[in-house]
Amino acid sequence: MGICLSMMVVLLAGDAPAVEPGASLPGRIGALRLGGLDGKVLRVQLEPGASRLVHPLSLDETANAPVSRARLLVTGLRDESGAQVSPLSVVGADGQALQEHSVEPGGSVPLKLEADIPAPGTYEATLTLLQEGAAPSSARLVFSRPRPALNVGVDVAPVRGNTPLFGGPGEATLQFTLHEKEGRPVILSPPVLARLVLQEDGSEDAALQVLADASVLDAKGQPIEVPFVLDRRMTLPLRLRLSGLPGPGRYEGTLRVSAADAPAVDLPFVLYLREHALVAFLIIALGVVLSFLVRKYVAHERPRMVLQHRVLGLARALEELKASPAPSSRDQELLACVMQEVDAVLADVSGRAVLGGIGGRLDLLERKVACTRNWLRLRRAIDEMRPADLRAEPQARLGTVERSLREPRTTSEDLSIAETTLAGLPSELDARMRQHLSERLALFRAELHALASAPSSELALQLELQVGPRLDKVGELLDQDLRSAFEELDAARLAQASVLAERLAESLRTPAPSWIGHDAWVSLRDKVTLLLKPLREVPPPSVEAAVAAYESGLTRYLMTLGRALTDQARTRLQRVGEEPPEQRKGWQQVLDTAERVQRCASERKLPESMQALDEARSAFEEVSSLREAPRSSPASAALDAARGAHAAEGAHAGPMVSFSSPETQDDGIAQPAEEVLPSLFEEVRLFVPRLEGTPPAEGRAQLERQLATLDLLVLVLVLGMAALSGMKVLWMEAPAWGGLNDRLLAFMWGFGVHQVSHSGLANLLGRSMKQEPPAPP
Structure with a gap:
């Protein structure tokens, strides 16, 4: 062929024993050895692009003896499938084919392999x-002609796997198919896993090299560990089983397919490993159950606890009212009635009663407690009003309110009337007290005017100097500050009581009247002086103490003089005998008037008693035929002053209480802070069963069973919807589902689906049922 080929011999151990170099082959005469064949397997690889094989050989005689009639037989070339594709010939150095070979002793015959x-x-x-x-x-x-590329195609199916349910390393199986695509068989080595990394957070840079156990299995599940033949147009399905994967995620790997006479083929693949479906289901179910419990708490338990908080606040307010200073038995009875209602509502709220109507009852009860607080404050203020006749009408109105507050079935209209009554009472009491103060001021001024025109001008002057300026101050404060006006009036009364008491004491230091003995007069002076002693104390006593001391001394004075006149009249009536009827009538008048003096004094009607004493003294003087002109003694002046001071019976004897609205009154009674605890949810009633004619106990039990059944059905329904939709959207659509983020999302899914509205749930179902393309392999 004229082609110079470069040959490369590779010696590999075969199954048969190797032939030692220079080994002799026995002949008739000598031994032969094939030079260029150094072992039982001769491997020759052609240069890239070469198609002609020329490989030199030699036939050497090694026994120094001639060899004749030696033959070399060569079979044809067979491809990987065993089919013969081309002949192989052994020729001499001149290229001629020889049937037999003869070798001289120690000689060598050059040969060539050609194909x-x-x-x-x-x-x-x-x-x-x-x-x-x-x-x-x-x-x-063995002769190899290099392939420019491996004529094998590889198809890889998307790889998805699940981690074990109870933890541990994950496993996955890569399904791939080898197919010969050029019509030439090929001997392949077992495919191997060349690379496997775990992608973290979807970033190319954040990849973790994974060491996993990999094994290639055939269609029967048997491992492939030796090279195998892929015949012409043959398709061979195989599996790459991966074990020891660290956890769920997205894995990127490389599958390498190689042959001895071709470059290796690296095929990238993506493996998605996710946690078991039951893990996702359980997490979603946990979210649904917790959401259900939260909703039950928000819709039922929290409103009940809020109502309990409100009821206990009312109970605490009533306890504080009971602990207020000096509550009367009437106050205690009213508070006990209201507390019974509070206890009844608390029992209903704490039990299994339906909360629907309790809120309205509690609203009415809060209004009733507020009315009770205002009622107590106004009742105490009215009880302190003086004179007593001012209290009649306000107390009657308070009685009407009290009856409404004691009634356990008080309606909202009744409470509105009570609230209106209590709200209007302070202003009415202020008006009454202002009018009363105006009348008292007018009487006080008239008294001073009467004393100024009395024979005892010295007493009138003292009263005008000490009492007059204070009365002027009362007139100025009457329309500005009612409390200050009453304080000034009390100061005027204190000054008047001091002056009159001093005048009364001076009158007792004069000679005794004609109708009382000297010893009795001295005894009266000592007793009255003792009774008037508080007025001389420093600091001065209160107004009430001063007036009480003066009135006690004046009462003793009137009682003693009245008793003396009574005794004189009775004595004279016994001595009258046959005297003219006019005298007898006169002494009888003295007796009747003197008894009236004592009676009025014992009843603390001091003005009437002093007026009767005046009449008795005049009648005594007249019937005693005392013709001299009447003299004005200090005792007479004291009586005149006392009579003027008590002309306006019923004067206020206590400090004035200023009335204001219940909201602004600060009387030491604790005002509970208004608490606003809004409800965040409203209960929706699906349906109401018909229970007409059903006994209450049986109907209540039936409702409880029905509610429990409906709650369970709703929980199961929501659990199923959330689990199915969550598995579809979260687990099935995420081939690498797993880890903390995915678990948290599944929990939030289950927790949130229970709270969505009907429209939100419909949109969710639409998204769940929509066909979406599968995740890329």
Whole structure:
């Protein structure tokens, strides 16, 4: 052929024993050796692009004896499938084919192997040496023509796998198919896993090299560990089983398919490994159950706890009202009635009662407690009002309100009337007290005017100097500050009581009247002086103490003089005998008037008593035929002053209480802070069963069973919907589902689906049922 080929011999151990170099082959005369064949297997690889095989051989005699009639037999070239594709010939140095060979002793005959290699591939042939008188010997010849590319196609199916349910390394199987695509068989080595990395966070840079166990299995599941033949147009399905994967995620790997006479083929693949479906289902179910429990708490337990909080706040307010200073029995009874209602509502709220109507009852009860607080404050203020006749109408109105508050079935209209009544009472009481103060001021001024025109001008002057300016101040404050006006009036009363008491004490230091004995007069002076002692204390006593001391001394004075007049009149009536009827009538008048003095004094009607004493003294003087002009003694002046001071019976004897609206009144009673605890959810009633004619107990039990059944059905329905839609959207659409983020998303899915509205759930179902393209392999 004239083509110079470069040959490369590769010696490999075969199954048969190797032939030692220079080994002799026995002949009739000598021994032969094939030079250029150094072993039982001769491997020759052609240069790229070459198609002609020329390989030199020699037939050498090694026994120094002639050899005749030696023959070399060569089979044809067979491809990888065993089919013969081209002949192989042994020729001499001149290129002529020889049937037999003769070798001189120690000589050598040059030979050549020649063949045409029709196509790239690996071919085999057998060379056999036949020598007379010796056993035949043979050698295997392997010739390779390099392939420019491996004529094998590889198809890889998308790879998805699941981790074990209870943890541990993951496993996955890569399904791939080998098919010969050029019509030439090929001997392939077992495919191997060349590279496998775990992608983290979807970033190319964040990749973790994975060491996994890989094994190639045939269609029957048997491992492939030796080279195999892929025949012409043959398709061979295989599996690459991967084990020891660290966890769920997206793996990128390279599958390498190689042959001895062609470059290897690297095929990239993507492996998606996700956690078991039951893990996703359980996490979604956990979210649904927790969501259901939260909704139950928000829709039922929290409203119940809010109502309990409100009821306990009312109970605490009532306890504080009970602990307020000096509550009367009437106050205690009213508070006990309201507390019974609070306890009843608390029992209903704490039990399994339906909360629908309790909110309205609690609203009414809060209004009732507020009315009770205002009622107590106003009742105490009205009880302190003086004189007592001012309290009649306000107390009657408070009684009407009290009856409404005691009634356990009070309606909203009744409470509205009570609230309106209590809200209007402070202003009415202020108006009443202002009017009363105006009348008292007018009487006080009239009294001072009367005293100024009395014979005792010295007393009138003292009262005008000490009391007059304070009354002027009362007039100025009447329309500005009612409390200050009453304080000024009390100061005027204190000053008046001090002046009158001093005047009364001075009158007792004068000689005794004609109708009372000296010893009795002295005893009266000592007792009255003792009773008036508080007025001389420093600091001065309160207004009430001063007025009480003065009135006690004046009462003792009136009682003593009235009793003395009564005794004188009775004595004179016994002495009258046959005197004219006019005298007897006069003494009887003195007796009647003196008894009236004592009676009015004992009833603390001091003005009437002093007026009766005046009449009795005049009648005594007249009937005693005392014709001299009446004298004005200090005792008479004291009586005149006392009579003027008590002309306006019913004066206020206590400090004035300023009334204001219940919201702004600060009377020491705790005002509970208004609490706003809005409801975040409204319960939706699906349907109401018809229970007409059903006994209450039976209907209640039936409702409880029905509610429990509906709650369970709703929970199962929502759990199924959330699990199915979540598995479709989250697990089935995510080939690498797993890890903390995916688990948290599944939990939030289950937790949130239970809270969505009907429209949101419909959109969710639409998304779940929509056909989406599968994830890329």
